[in-house]
Amino acid sequence: MNLRKLAIGLLAASTLFVACGKKEAPVEAQETKTEQAVENxxxxxxxxxxxxxxxxxxxxxxxxxxxxxxxxxxxxxxxxxxxxxxxxxxxxxxxxxxxxxxxxxxxxxxxxxxxxxxxxxxxxxxxxxxxxxxxxxxxxxxxxxxxxxxxDVEINPDFFSRGYLMVKAAKDLGADKFMHISFPRHLGYETIARRRTIMKATAEDLGMEYIEMSAPDPVSDVGVPGAQQFILEQVPNWINKYGKNVAFFATNDAQTEPLLKQIAAHGGFFIEADLPSPTMGYPGALGIEFTDEEKGNWPKILEKVEAEVVKAGGAGRMGTWAYSYGxxxxxxxxxxxxxxxxxxxxxxxxxxxxxxxxxxTPGANWNGTVYVDGNGVEKDNIFMLFQDTYIFGKGYLNMDKVEVPKKYLNLKN
Structure with a gap:
């Protein structure tokens, strides 16, 4: 009987505990937890x-x-x-x-x-x-x-997925050629070189002509002015030679501004910059200035740039990421x-x-992959990230939802 009474007493105590909800932790434990929270x-x-x-x-x-x-x-x-x-x-x-x-x-x-x-x-x-x-x-x-x-963690703009996605986006928008503009120093970077290999393979698989074009390095003797002048002079010639359905991509930020200026004026496609942003190249190319209130307000910046791109005739042909990656x-x-x-x-x-x-980045979607080295080994603390492409006058392309075939991600230089 004593054992039975003890069991009934324990059952009643446990029932009371559940009915009354979670009991307060001991004062000493609470103080320790509070101290840790303050320390954190x-x-x-x-x-x-x-x-x-x-x-x-x-x-x-x-x-x-x-x-x-x-x-x-x-x-x-x-x-x-x-x-x-x-x-x-x-x-x-x-x-x-x-x-x-x-x-x-x-x-x-x-x-x-x-x-x-x-x-x-x-x-x-x-x-x-x-x-x-x-x-x-x-x-x-x-x-x-x-x-x-x-x-502990390394984050990269996703060179490899974008090597496929930029070319596919260009094809979907109506481009039949893809031009890659770079120089030996950049092509010596493993990420840039692998992306170029992916772009070339993608273009060929999609039935597009792939064009490799060399330009002056901005850190060479000609400097940034000389490198930019080359682009300004050559883009009209390239469009005359290859037609207006060519999509252009430059690996250098300094060459993006003159490239955008001439594409807006003469035709062609521009999907996004190497490190995309509405402020990458567009303000200088189209004479856009921002007020102090607009700076850092990316929806306002995008809206202002979009208005100027559409006015210049670039609707449906020129794009970016809606928010600056940097x-x-x-x-x-x-x-x-x-x-x-x-x-x-x-x-x-x-x-x-x-x-x-x-x-x-409200309104913009992201996707990414774990970095895979040249031997096919995943590095679990290195990530490749990309934002959905935004085409002026058209909107988001939902490229973050496109599955990149693994065969392109496994390509080597």
């Missing part, structure tokens, strides 16, 4: 960008996250450093500026908007000095697989860092990366 809020994030003269979108993206989270010196979360404009010749300065962020004991994550040469050395030193700091790299200039060894990447990178620190999300989760990008 007291952290800093380092944001590294180039200067406004090198990449305005990256710099403005840093301004946006500073406005959202505040500077450390003002009691906020963000420490922003800019690397030298001449980072190729000033790598020691670049490395020291990056590594100096780890001197802050409250630094818990570092994001770099562009993994310029020197990033690997800097992040390797940070990793050895402060293994607790989360490291996020966007758009690396150094070998992706090497950077992936020192970063600007959105800074916002998304900081959001990833914060959610990793506060919520414990895994940085090497593609769905979480896309979630952060989508948060800051």
């Amino acid at each position: 809020k007291n952290y800093h994030i380092g944001v590294i960008t180039t200067t406004v003269s090198q990449s305005e979108d990256n710099f403005r993206g840093a301004e946006a996250v500073i406005a959202e989270y505040g500077l450390v010196k003002d009691g906020g979360k963000i420490t922003h450093v800019t690397i030298p404009d001449n980072f190729m010749q000033e790598q020691e300065t670049t490395i020291s500026q990056m590594v100096s962020l780890a001197d802050d004991p409250d630094m818990k994550a570092i994001f770099t908007a562009e993994g310029v040469p020197g990033t690997y050395a800097a992040f390797k030193a940070i990793r050895e000095k402060r293994p607790d700091i989360k490291l996020i790299v966007n758009n690396p200039h150094e070998d992706p697989e090497m950077i992936g060894q020192v970063a 600007f959105a990447s800074v916002q998304a990178g900081v959001d990833l860092a914060i959610r990793s620190i506060e919520e414990g999300i895994a940085l090497n989760d593609l769905s979480e990366v896309i979630k952060s990008y989508t948060k800051y």
Whole structure:
């Protein structure tokens, strides 16, 4: 009987527990949890960008996250450093500026908007000095697989999927030829070279003529002015030779502006830039200026650029991404860092990366893949990301929903 009474008593106690709902945790456990939550809020994030003269979108993206989270010196979360404009010749300065962020004991994550040469050395030193700091790299200039060894997550614009998607979009819009414009230095980059191989194979499979065109390198003796002048002079000649149903793509940002100017004036197609944005090339090509209120407001920027493109006769022929990749990447990178620190999300989760990008680009869809090296091996912390293509006067093409055949992604140079 005693055992029976004990069992009934335990059953009644458990029933009462369920009926009354979840019991409060012990005071001691609650205090520990609260302390941990407060500790998780007291952290800093380092944001590294180039200067406004090198990449305005990256710099403005840093301004946006500073406005959202505040500077450390003002009691906020963000420490922003800019690397030298001449980072190729000033790598020691670049490395020291990056590594100096780890001197802050409250630094818990570092994001770099562009993994310029020197990033690997800097992040390797940070990793050895402060293994607790989360490291996020966007758009690396150094070998992706090497950077992936020192970063928690590496994000790239999806060169490979876009190699197929840009050509397919051009075909769908009415182009029958695809011209790839580049120079030897860029073609020495593994990502650019593989993308060119994919573009060529896609064009041929879709029954389009593929045209390889060489242009002057802006860092050569002719400089940016000479490289741009070449494009200005040659595009009308190319259109006369190949017709108006040719789609153009240049691997260099500086050559995008004159390319857009001449396509708007003479015909042809332009799907999107190497690093797409409504502000990439279009303002200079079409004489567009933005007010202070419009800067950083991408829907307003897109609307203004679209009006000028349509006015110039480029409707249905010229496109972009609706949001700047560089600007959105800074916002998304900081959001990833914060959610990793506060919520414990895994940085090497593609769905979480896309979630952060989508948060800051309402109306635009993203997709992506895990990076696959030349031997077909997936690198689970390296992601290739792309935004749906927006064609002025037409709208989104839903390219994010197009499945890229694996045979193209497996192509080698």
